[in-house]
Amino acid sequence: MRLDASNLGDYARGCALLGAGGGGGFDVGLLMALHAVEAHGPVALVGLDALPDASRVMLCGIAGSPAIADERIWSGDEGGRLLTAVEAHGSGGIGALMCLQIAGAGGVLPVTWAARLGLPLVDADARGRAFPRLQQQAMHLARIHAGPLVLTDSRSTVVVEAADGPWADRLAHGVASALGGMCAIALGSVSVAQARSAVISGTVSHAIEVGHARSGRGARDALGAVVLVEGRVIDLERGDGRGSAVVQTEGTGTRQLRLEFQSDYLIAIDDGAVCASVPDVICVVSAATGDPLAIERTRFDDRVVVIAWPAHELWRSSDGLSLAGPAAFGYDVDHVPLSHARS
Amino acid sequence: MDVRAAGADVVLMDADDRLLTKVGIPASGGAVPPIQRVIACAVSRLGADPGRVTHATLSASRSMSDVLEQRAVSRVAVVRIGWPLTGAVPPLSTWPGELRRAVSAGACTVAGGVEYDGRMSAPLDETAIARFLHSVAGEADAVAIAGVFSPIDPGHELAAAAVVQRELGREVSISLSHEIGSLGLLGRENATVLNAALTRAAGKIGDELRAALAHESMDAEPFFAQNDGSVMALEHALRFPELALGGRAAAGMRGAAYLSGVGDAVVVSVGASSASVGILVNGYPRETDVPPEVEGIRMGFRAPAVAEISVGAGGQEFVTALHGAIARTWGAPAVLPLVVVGEGSDLVPEEVPGVSEVMRPAEGDVACAIGMTIAPVSGQADVIYADRGAPWARAVQEARSLAIGRAVVAGADPRRVDVVEVTELPLFSLLDPAIRVRVRASGPRM
Numbered sequence: 094m095r096l097d098a099s100n101l102g103d104y105a106r107g108c109a110l111l112g113a114g115g116g117g118g119f120d121v122g123l124l125m126a127l128h129a130v131e132a133h134g135p136v137a138l139v140g141l142d143a144l145p146d147a148s149r150v151m152l153c154g155i156a157g158s159p160a161i162a163d164e165r166i167w168s169g170d171e172g173g174r175l176l177t178a179v180e181a182h183g184s185g186g187i188g189a190l191m192c193l194q195i196a197g198a199g200g201v202l203p204v205t206w207a208a209r210l211g212l213p214l215v216d217a218d219a220r221g222r223a224f225p226r227l228q229q230q231a232m233h234l235a236r237i238h239a240g241p242l243v244l245t246d247s248r249s250t251v252v253v254e255a256a257d258g259p260w261a262d263r264l265a266h267g268v269a270s271a272l273g274g275m276c277a278i279a280l281g282s283v284s285v286a287q288a289r290s291a292v293i294s295g296t297v298s299h300a301i302e303v304g305h306a307r308s309g310r311g312a313r314d315a316l317g318a319v320v321l322v323e324g325r326v327i328d329l330e331r332g333d334g335r336g337s338a339v340v341q342t343e344g345t346g347t348r349q350l351r352l353e354f355q356s357d358y359l360i361a362i363d364d365g366a367v368c369a370s371v372p373d374v375i376c377v378v379s380a381a382t383g384d385p386l387a388i389e390r391t392r393f394d395d396r397v398v399v400i401a402w403p404a405h406e407l408w409r410s411s412d413g414l415s416l417a418g419p420a421a422f423g424y425d426v427d428h429v430p431l432s433h434a435r436s
Numbered sequence: 437m438d439v440r441a442a443g444a445d446v447v448l449m450d451a452d453d454r455l456l457t458k459v460g461i462p463a464s465g466g467a468v469p470p471i472q473r474v475i476a477c478a479v480s481r482l483g484a485d486p487g488r489v490t491h492a493t494l495s496a497s498r499s500m501s502d503v504l505e506q507r508a509v510s511r512v513a514v515v516r517i518g519w520p521l522t523g524a525v526p527p528l529s530t531w532p533g534e535l536r537r538a539v540s541a542g543a544c545t546v547a548g549g550v551e552y553d554g555r556m557s558a559p560l561d562e563t564a565i566a567r568f569l570h571s572v573a574g575e576a577d578a579v580a581i582a583g584v585f586s587p588i589d590p591g592h593e594l595a596a597a598a599v600v601q602r603e604l605g606r607e608v609s610i611s612l613s614h615e616i617g618s619l620g621l622l623g624r625e626n627a628t629v630l631n632a633a634l635t636r637a638a639g640k641i642g643d644e645l646r647a648a649l650a651h652e653s654m655d656a657e658p659f660f661a662q663n664d665g666s667v668m669a670l671e672h673a674l675r676f677p678e679l680a681l682g683g684r685a686a687a688g689m690r691g692a693a694y695l696s697g698v699g700d701a702v703v704v705s706v707g708a709s710s711a712s713v714g715i716l717v718n719g720y721p722r723e724t725d726v727p728p729e730v731e732g733i734r735m736g737f738r739a740p741a742v743a744e745i746s747v748g749a750g751g752q753e754f755v756t757a758l759h760g761a762i763a764r765t766w767g768a769p770a771v772l773p774l775v776v777v778g779e780g781s782d783l784v785p786e787e788v789p790g791v792s793e794v795m796r797p798a799e800g801d802v803a804c805a806i807g808m809t810i811a812p813v814s815g816q817a818d819v820i821y822a823d824r825g826a827p828w829a830r831a832v833q834e835a836r837s838l839a840i841g842r843a844v845v846a847g848a849d850p851r852r853v854d855v856v857e858v859t860e861l862p863l864f865s866l867l868d869p870a871i872r873v874r875v876r877a878s879g880p881r882m
Binding site: 121124125128129161163164165166167168169170205246247248273274 | 518520521522523524525526529530549551552553555557584585619620621622
């Protein structure tokens, strides 16, 4: 399978849905990818099974705020700089690129880099959804150290050795801030054999399928999502990196759903009981357009549909929950698996 | 003067906004009637004393669309400020090739620009700009300049404009992106290039209008309908012709508001071959959420949210299309009234589902012409303030002053300009909290 003008639009739309609309920078990311495949040819999409065990894969994406790219458009050669630095630090030649995070602009950007480098993109990613902290990814969960950490904005390149977990996260965000709010990132490289044991396979082709659905119902089916509530935003409070929103149904028999968020929607509470929680994905969709509404674009009185779908099972293990469950975000509630919730 | 393909409607109104007379001037041979003929006809048939006419307002939307369609555009040299970044989507790379070739005299990307918090990324490379301008000197009639994050700090765009004036002289028209659009480099750059491409045509229309007025000894101040339902003085339109696009549709909505007396309504304006459907909010046409497209290119300027449907043979097919357009525009069963204007208003039935009532105000057939005659002059400011310790109240105050200043520059009476709308949008996607403030100020003409 190849990524080219015939399916990149669907892919970008799928990445936006999987990221619940957060982060920004999708439109520019798509335009970049279209321009790149036109100039350099389509990008081969390969499953991990199709690559030799010893081949090395570079895990790459974005650190900081991808919306900055709507103004400060990427140069396109970030991927090449990341690759040069990763290979120079002794890991050997990179045979393929893999998205650190399929959700949001981080799924689209590696397509441009792969096209320019003439490398394939692996049909997999290390998160399956959007997460804010660098260590919230499959390699860390599997205790596979992927290094070095490389960050670049095409003007400067920073290589960070022997940092892992929360330290790598702090350094990455500090560098992204210093570089103007956003930069490209590589979590070093791993062998295909290591990757196979840890990552979430098939997420790129899944994103294309999700993005291809033309109706809200079709997209929900492709995502495996349930509707939590349909109504209007009647309350919205933000402050200090976190906030909450209340959606109330219209018409008879009013119900209210309360949503807690930070940079993503994390907890949904129906009638005092948690009905959906991170790592499962909660997404607010505009009733008018069917597009996911990022938190920063949600406004009082918006008519919305709140949907949710289960995270990949690796996040629902006890290690997965301690890394990415409600407690990891500072909420004193237990994770409630979506399949047990009232829909 | 509502000038369109089917002819022109001219109205004469007094200082209290009362309609004195109106006249319809048919088209000749399917072409837009020349302004000279419209004014001459109007003077003779309206029986107006040319010496007593103080303001003459024209919609240039149709003429501008024709200019674009016929590719009678200025050739634009494009300067983007932001190297070594932004290369992944070069200037005009999303434009269809044929339009790009007609408009572009060449493009360059030079070092400079600012970061999201206003910090300078790199000094502006004035030498590179000068070198580029020399290479396109014979080709370019106009220059478009777009810098990364210029809505936060336009300094580099202003410095680049000074280089253009030094190298190409003071006659070449310059469009600066921070005066045309808000955040989103591609949309803002596209809109700036389009604006520059329309400047020569705007100049010709302006000359024709002035000549026609002089010929009739009409000492009236010339104005153009703007895309937000207000008007702007001729000088302002010559610098920002893109504001005239969508001016006619917006004027029709203002006219509908004025004639019906309602401020919030769905408006359908039915012409000979097409009808437009929009929403009035507080007397002004509601604007699109997403940037409008011109020939498939995303343009980062504001535009009225108007849906066009074909009239065809009228009847049930038209009514069905109308229902669909109303539902799409409002997005929910509306409790708003429907105001019907335009020469084809009879095609809309008495009963229309989803609206509270159907209003057909008197003189609705000349709603566009009336709308642009009574409209105030407005100026808008759309600015971003990154939180650098400054209280947001000061940011709002600065935006208000900017909007008032722009309204005056566009031709409003400085003694009677007021801020009519302020919207504050906190931006959470950037790392430090920032605020986007949009202010509209308007006032009667001088």
